[in-house]
Amino acid sequence: MEQFPSDLKITALAGGVGGSRLVRGMAEHLSPQQLTVVVNTGDDFVHFGLPISPDLDTVLYNLADVAQKVEGWGIQNDTHACMTALANLGGDSWFRLGDRDLATHLLRGEWLREGLSLTEITGRLARALGVYHAILPMSDDPCRTLVETDGGVLEFQHYFVKERWQPVCRGLRWQGAENARPTPQVLAALQEADAVVVCPSNPFVSVDPILNLPGVRQVMAGKPVVAMSPIIGGMAVKGPAAKMFLELTGEPASVEAVAAHYGDLLAGMAVDEVDDPLVESLSRQLHYVRAMPTLMLNREKQIEVAADFLAFVAEIVAEERTARA
Secondary structure, three states: OOOOOOOOOOEEEEEEHHHHHHHHHHHOOOOOOOEEEEEOOOOOOEOOHHHEOOOHHHHHHHHHHEEOOOOOEEEOOOOHHHHHHHHHOOOOOOOOOOOOHHHHHHHHHHHHHEEEEEHHHHHHHHHHHOOEEEEEEEEEEOOOEEEEEEEEEHHHHHHHHOOOOOOOOOEEEEEOOOOOOEEEEEEHHHHHHHHEEEEEOOOHHHHHHOOOOHHHHHHHHOEEEEOOOOOOOEEEEEOOOOHHHHHHHHHOOHHHHHHHHHHHHEEEEEHHHHHHHHHHHOOOOEEEEEEEOOOOOOOHHHHHHHHHHHHHHHHHHHHHHHOOO
């Protein structure tokens, strides 16, 4: 297994399946003292009175190695007896919660009512599942993604799951953004990091909610920020990222579009090997660019891809340290 400097500290920004898979791979190479994950909570919503945190749970279940192997979300071999019964009774079952998954949401709701913060709750759930890398919600304050479509404004999960992300996305906004703040733990993790990794998550709905919080971009300034592109050969592996690039920017999805979206924030970006012909042009946008395999469809590939990516990040950190010396 690849060895990395024991003092290398990484803070990753993640959401969704792609981000969770990279985080899962990195956790094989970095100790809990070396890797902290800041997770999007813009997808959070309340369903049947239960507080659901889809991205937090996807990261949690992947790090606990209990996530569904193919889909990447939910719990492997979960059953759906409760949702089947709900449907039989005439209930709305478009958001299918597994029976074991329900336990997470029931406890989260109970602990929220007791006054615990989302950060504290996530820590409790992680320890119960044997996860010791820190998983930090981006905020303890509600900051919900709303999707502006031709048919009106939709809560994100209604757009993403119920409507299967088919409505045209005309814009995004965040309910509660005026009051939402990053937690002290998030700001400390970013401040202490040698590098910040932007996972291959949807830039618009998984990463931007984190970056838009007050003070986040400022504390990241001056640090090496390295992304892995969520776009491979002009397409997204999962979800609506490619469609959103076209609908929100008017430009087709590409690694260049990803780099342009993050702009001056990035020092470098890893792209998939199929996009190797674009490395030269990307190098005019970014100081560090590398093509490598990035598909992570099983655990072995997650570990392998993470090793190559972390080697790239470690090289950038070392070069940046040398330049500052």
